[in-house]
Amino acid sequence: MARPSSPLLTRDRIRTAALAMIDRDGLDGLSMRRLAAELGVRAASLYGYLATKDELLTDLADDVLAGVDTSGFSAGWRTGLTVWARSYREALAAHPNLVPFLAHSPGRRPQALMHADAVHGGLTNAGWPPRYATMIGASTKYLVVGAAMTSFSGGFADDVEVYVGRYPNLSQAHLLAGHEEIDRDSFELALTAFLDGLSRLHEQVVRSARP
Structure with missing residues (x-):
């Protein structure tokens, strides 16, 4: 099976999906498991880009406050x-x-x-x-x-x-x-x-x- 020409995940794609989820479902609606499902990957895949949920939220905070x-x-x-x-x-x-x-x-x-x-x-x-x-x-x-x-x-x-x-x-x-x-x-x-x-x-x- 051919490998995709570009990675399925990027840090930017993760942040975009996470912010959209928070906008829709609130802070309590965001979890790494639910975010992974939204992106069509396993939760473990996210941890190659972000160590914790707090790190993700900090990234989102920086994006919003930019x-x-x-x-x-x-x-x-x-x-x-x-x-x-x-x-x-x-x-x-x-x-x-x-x-x-x-x-x-x-x-x-x-x-x-x-x-x-x-x-x-x-x-x-x-x-x-x-x-x-x-x-x-x-x-x-x-x-x-x-x-x-x-x-x-x-x-x-x-x-x-x-x-x-x-x-x-x-x-x-x-x-x-x-x-x-x-x-x-x-x-x-x-x-x-x-x-x-x-x-x-x-x-x-x-x-x-x-x-």
């Missing part, structure tokens, strides 16, 4: 945070089922450490004390991860009759634009309010640091 942009700090700390937060949310929102893993122990992954280093440096270079820079980075992450994990608007029924009478104040709230637009605009509202507050705080911090 699109996060921390370059905006060259234009100022506010622009840097805005670009970072928006690209971070977009990356996570594309794969919400992976977010719990992405949020777990980020300091152990080189990709996450590079982002954290760029954000911290962008903030301290703009005059934020290191403690504030750390808290701002953490606060932005809380905002982004919370926004990416679930759809707030998606939890409401589309049928207005569900709300009329019993929940009169909600009878119009869900009739805004589509769910994705509500979620995006809600994130932008929270991000703008957060940044406006930081701008006022930054003035105070810089002023107090002057001799």
